[in-house]
Amino acid sequence: MKVALIGLSGYAGKVLYQLLGGHSRVNQVNIYDHNVDEVTTVADTYKGMIGNRDRVYPYDYSEIMNKNDAAFFATPAGVTSKLAQPFIHEGFPVIDLSGDYRLTDPQTYEDWYHKPAAVSGLDEAEYGIADFNHLASTTNYVANPGCYATATLTGLKPVFNSDMFSLDSVIVDAKSGTSGACKRLTESSHFTNVNENLSVYKPNQHQHIPEIMQQLVEWNHEAKPIQFTTSLLPISRGIMATMYVKVKPDVGISEIDELFEAELADAPFTRFTGTELPDIKEVVGTNFCDVGIAYNETNQTLMIVSVIDNLIKGASGQAVQNFNQMFGFAEDEGLKLAQVTV
Amino acid sequence: MKVALIGLSGYAGKVLYQLLGGHSRVNQVNIYDHNVDEVTTVADTYKGMIGNRDRVYPYDYSEIMNKNDAAFFATPAGVTSKLAQPFIHEGFPVIDLSGDYRLTDPQTYEDWYHKPAAVSGLDEAEYGIADFNHLASTTNYVANPGCYATATLTGLKPVFNSDMFSLDSVIVDAKSGTSGACKRLTESSHFTNVNENLSVYKPNQHQHIPEIMQQLVEWNHEAKPIQFTTSLLPISRGIMATMYVKVKPDVGISEIDELFEAELADAPFTRFTGTELPDIKEVVGTNFCDVGIAYNETNQTLMIVSVIDNLIKGASGQAVQNFNQMFGFAEDEGLKLAQVTV
């Protein structure tokens, strides 16, 4: 297959480029950039990609559709919704890493993204939380979930598929490294401000909240608005979502443990670690989401810890997983990553 | 005044030594170490204290009481309870940075510390959460609070002194840098394991939980067991406690804001930052605890963010503050620290 990668310069685009290069069913990756007017190379975009002569072409939707079998959009929110229109119109297979088609309600999009919503196609897009919503081969447009949403939803799936918990008591205290934000230069990404620090940002205002709620409600109509907090860690990579929920009376740890075991058993890239709580380092460099739990009897509170690599499971790896589902490839094709970390 | 510092080699001892050196009412700091048999120097203990010829003497309680007007114990839990007995017996003024006399119930101590409790003196000791429990001049023994306890209690004080909140819904997600643990060499303090990582440790088992509960119950007899989680940040210094509590119906943000304003107004080293949430960096190098809040109307949840320097407000700075109270010195004597950070 030939695939188009639109948008190389962001973190997700760079990682996606690397992952697609190791995908045995992809013969050719053609790169496009809506910000360039003439052909450049990968080496021009990335200092470290020395000698990489792969071309980066100016964006041209008809050429993209003519030369490729599928397209990945790694372009920003607000940009993607405009670029993707002809693809949606033609029913061309798209995996979209932006947030533009995740929310079915345009007003909700505008409230949280402070941008105009996509003018069409919202209903056609499928929300691709890949470990749980296996895409049909008829899917043409998949909205790849946000990084925080992926970690949170994976940990909460068992909770919202049972009646053991008080669904109005869910608290998510999530933390991310700096690559979770975009590469833009801001005070909050300056080394001296991030290093040796921890800071809460966008309290109650993070744009991943509505996609989490939308999915939770789909899983359980009694879902109530969760508390969701995001903090910036002094690390480059990784997310931990630490979640709390009240357990109903007469529910014991063994039932909870069985519930998690059962609910997560079929999720291909989720590993339930039981009461061994996972840390961020164990998943960085992989497409895994590791989930562990700790139950506190004294206050009937369950803590769920969920960790991912925000750029792999939280973005580009999940995009490849969705691509595999759309085209009927093995779920882990291109994702058997040697985690060359220590 | 002459003061004894018992235990220099730990983080708290080192910082306390520095703070006492800048205290205008302290003429002499005599250092003792229960692990040395003969006189050494500060320079022998700390590579960076080049040329510092201040003596470190072997521990000898009668000499300590003869030559000093007060004693600071910066010795570990389990050690302090043994060393401090003669001081308690004599009614000699002690500021104890260990956890040995914080809990009034010896069984609780043994359950959480997995060590024998102090054989006597537990009733005589005052728990010195300095911004709230101003010590009387008759106090002879002050148990200086734990670092996590200090950040948590400061943020929760307003909550437990009002009837606006559901006290059975309190969740504390606390994070600390590595100097919060002791200097012992462990897998979990190895650079390669801490760096680029975040990990939850001691879930529901941290030994600061009982002292927090003991104080909360004292503030409000209806206090229920809180959820308390500790995570290790890849930084050397600082604690953030992110706390959540359900707000009762019909309580609005303005009442909550007024409550916090009022409850924290007289706390000399607490700064209420309103809805500007504090970060760790702004208090590192100071004795301040900064507290901010964010209210989420959609789920009636109040988030409280409390930050401290774990070694100053969370240990040695608060010890000096308690010392000031015991001897009637100005509250901020020795604590007007130029925060030489950027």
Added chain:
Amino acid sequence: MKVALIGLSGYAGKVLYQLLGGHSRVNQVNIYDHNVDEVTTVADTYKGMIGNRDRVYPYDYSEIMNKNDAAFFATPAGVTSKLAQPFIHEGFPVIDLSGDYRLTDPQTYEDWYHKPAAVSGLDEAEYGIADFNHLASTTNYVANPGCYATATLTGLKPVFNSDMFSLDSVIVDAKSGTSGACKRLTESSHFTNVNENLSVYKPNQHQHIPEIMQQLVEWNHEAKPIQFTTSLLPISRGIMATMYVKVKPDVGISEIDELFEAELADAPFTRFTGTELPDIKEVVGTNFCDVGIAYNETNQTLMIVSVIDNLIKGASGQAVQNFNQMFGFAEDEGLKLAQVTV
């Protein structure tokens, strides 16, 4: 005394503000900012300076001279040379932290700074490498050295005051944390680029090279152009200059050791650590420069390791030291800093 601090918003200005606040001979610090049009406060400038109502006034040179006894310029290169003209004209005491008056030759300034040199006053300014050039009380204008220059010159002073070394063989491999650069947002200060990285920058082009050479030539007319390399460390604070020089035949380590001991003995804030090589952490938070040496007989090479806190000894601390010299105060007034680090 009343002193003016011109420029608060940079790293050096912030640290200088803190240091002057603890200087017993300074009753009042009046802050001015050439970028503000109306009076603001310190709290407006720095998020962490909560409740600090100290005023920041618009820049007005006549008012500054009327209301103060001395002025510190913590304004950028290129700006200071313009603002300082009336002060030079009046012979008003100035401590200038910028690079604008360090070089006596205007052409050299323009070659390295790529800006127009100061139109006058270059001859009046004294280069204030405080541990070695003790200022006379008649000095009106002191050019405070650059951070790299301070670490390098302190380590090389003994070398250039002896005939034991081949002066054409000097190599300086210097490394700095991010606060050594200004607060401007650049790719090279983005957390994701600095973290887990080391990079050489401005090879052979750093603007501190000419001031180092100017001082070396003053110390020894046979000085030859040194090799000087700067690398960016993933830390916030501190500089290490690792230096190499060939030792002449028949010179032994004991003579070298004696030379360093003797040459650095009178430098008030320099600590010669012998063959115990200093690390960065031992000086961060202090005004000290620690210098150690290691001699390699197999190739007759002496390694000299010099470390400073770039914002204290390398900027604001040295500025206070120069101020103390100008006004005849004790050398360490305002600089007896408790290094509250571990």
Added chain:
Amino acid sequence: MKVALIGLSGYAGKVLYQLLGGHSRVNQVNIYDHNVDEVTTVADTYKGMIGNRDRVYPYDYSEIMNKNDAAFFATPAGVTSKLAQPFIHEGFPVIDLSGDYRLTDPQTYEDWYHKPAAVSGLDEAEYGIADFNHLASTTNYVANPGCYATATLTGLKPVFNSDMFSLDSVIVDAKSGTSGACKRLTESSHFTNVNENLSVYKPNQHQHIPEIMQQLVEWNHEAKPIQFTTSLLPISRGIMATMYVKVKPDVGISEIDELFEAELADAPFTRFTGTELPDIKEVVGTNFCDVGIAYNETNQTLMIVSVIDNLIKGASGQAVQNFNQMFGFAEDEGLKLAQVTV
């Protein structure tokens, strides 16, 4: 092929295990550990290797030779020399990542490693600096170079293969992350000591010095003892060797540039970046060594900057490269790593 991996628990063993898992010519990796008495699993060794049931067998040399076609030793110096004896005796193919067979002279080994040298086999071992010493298919025992040696030799190869430089003037200022040292818990690997610090260690005593000199002398009999310094960076991964050498009169930058271009052109995993100096981040996660240069005309000094991932090119990646050479596989088999970093 079936290969034995002896020693999984160290950093190099873990990375090697991951790399061999992605090597298309390796069907089976059998793991052995000389410290275990009974069969365990990879998951038992590494917390993050959740669910990995690959077996770890007790060490048994005859079984290893019977069941495998080659053996990788990722065991410590001093241990390997003992374990490897039967393999050497049998002429069984071994790739040895320890330092035990790198030095041909046993006395030199004992002087630098402070351990007894191998009793036999030193002459049979080939030093596998893979980009330059292509192994013959008759090689049975390859001593994989040290991490510092790899970065240094790659950068110095052109220097020692020309007559443009003063070979007695070579200075190497090398810096490494913490995974360059072993996993042992020491003061110098404690997070609080490494973080926000830089320290020189083992001045003139690093055990990689003799293997560097041995290879340099082989390349050029006029090689003289180099100056070699090692510093510990507050990062987990990566080495930068910054090197300096005096250029002879009448040699210009264009000749030097051509020399480097020519000398490094055939090195399969070396990328010459010209005057664009490489940083550490660009090679982490890859088997590349990037080399850049900067010439300073004012003092006729050439700076060479060489960077590697210490665990891939500096250990396990180079081991795979040597394995590929021994068995005639493509040089980059198993080493076409998607550098999933940003």
